[in-house]
Amino acid sequence: MTMVAPAPPSSPLGRLRWALADGWTVTRRDIIHWIRQPVALIVNLAFSVMLVLVFGYLFGGAMSVPGGGNYREFLLPGMLVLMMFFSLESTIMAITEDKSKGVTDRFRSMPMSPSAVVLGRATADMLMSVITLVALVACGLAVDWKINRGIGLALAAFGLMLLLRFALLWLGIYLGLMLPNPESVAAVQILVWPLGFLTSVYAPPETMPNWLGTIAEWNPLSSTVSAVRELFGNPGIGGDSWIAQHSILMAVLWPVLITVVFFPLAVRRYQRLSR
Incomplete structure (x- = not known):
């Protein structure tokens, strides 16, 4: 008996519903993995909390914030942004493992929406990022971090962090599809770790040598870090350079630019698999 796959929906709304339904199926696959194998999730959250505690208490006593202020309040916004950046590694690893095991090809051979795999991966990673933010915020509140400018601006700060994570998703998907194997x-x-540390997360760029401080200020992560500090009302705001004075604007423009570049590259690379 021959099974005939149903024809794809012909209307735009039907194709959208098809993509969303199949994308959610792929997302549920990852959620089930987290539930059945929670060790990776726990280790990821524990690592994030450990970095906060290590830098906040082990090194924090030797750090001073220009203009004064609690170093842990200076550190926490940067750590929140940094964890969004380090999540890039999990996206790359997940995409590479699925590709090397043939899971991606099996999905592509099924009667499902062509965008479902990428959409499902993006949704799962954004959900993981929200979980990571919640854990780090709880840790920050426990170590005397404060949100000083109200819930509205705080929500805007979290929105900027998730916008950056969304942009980095497409970079991660593209790199995951490009790499030949998980190894x-x-x-x-x-490269990820130096790019993460060469920012304003741990120390203000004005305390660095001029050339190094300039590189740190123009790192896209630094713009989001500075914008988030401003929206939270935490110490470490300011700087004489143009980019330091327009951090909120650049915290929007950098992710948009990354998305514009890597979204089409990721989609095109996915479409060319196994050709």
Whole structure:
């Protein structure tokens, strides 16, 4: 008996519903993995909390914030943004593992929406990012971090962090599709960590040598860090450079630019798999 796959919906609304339904199915696959194998999720959250405690207490006593202020209040917004950046590694690893195991090809051979795999991956990673933010916010509140400018601006700050994470998703999906196997992710990690630390997360750029401070200020992460500090009302706001004085604007423009560049590259690379 021959099974005939149903024809794809012909209307735009039907195709959208098809994509959303199949994308949610792929997302549920990842959620089930978290429930059945929670070790990876727990380790990821524990690592994030550990970094906050290590830098906040182990090194925090030796750090001073220009203009004064509690170093842990200076640190927490940066750590929230940094964890959004480090989540790039999990996106790359998940995409590379599915591709190397043939899971992506099996999805592509099924009568499902062509965008479902990418949409499902994006939804699962954004959900994981929200969970990470909740855990870090709870940790921050426990170590005397404060939101000083009201819930409205705080929600805007969280929105900027998730916007950055959304942009980095497409970079991660593209790199995951480009890398030949999971072992090659280590080569990307070598670059991820220096890019994450060469920012204003741990120290203000004005305390660095001029050339290094300029690089740190123009790192896209630094714009989001500065914008989030401003919206939360935490210390470490300011700077004489143009980009430091327009951090909220750049915290929007950088993610938009990253998305514009890597979204079409990721989609095109996915469409060319197994050709």
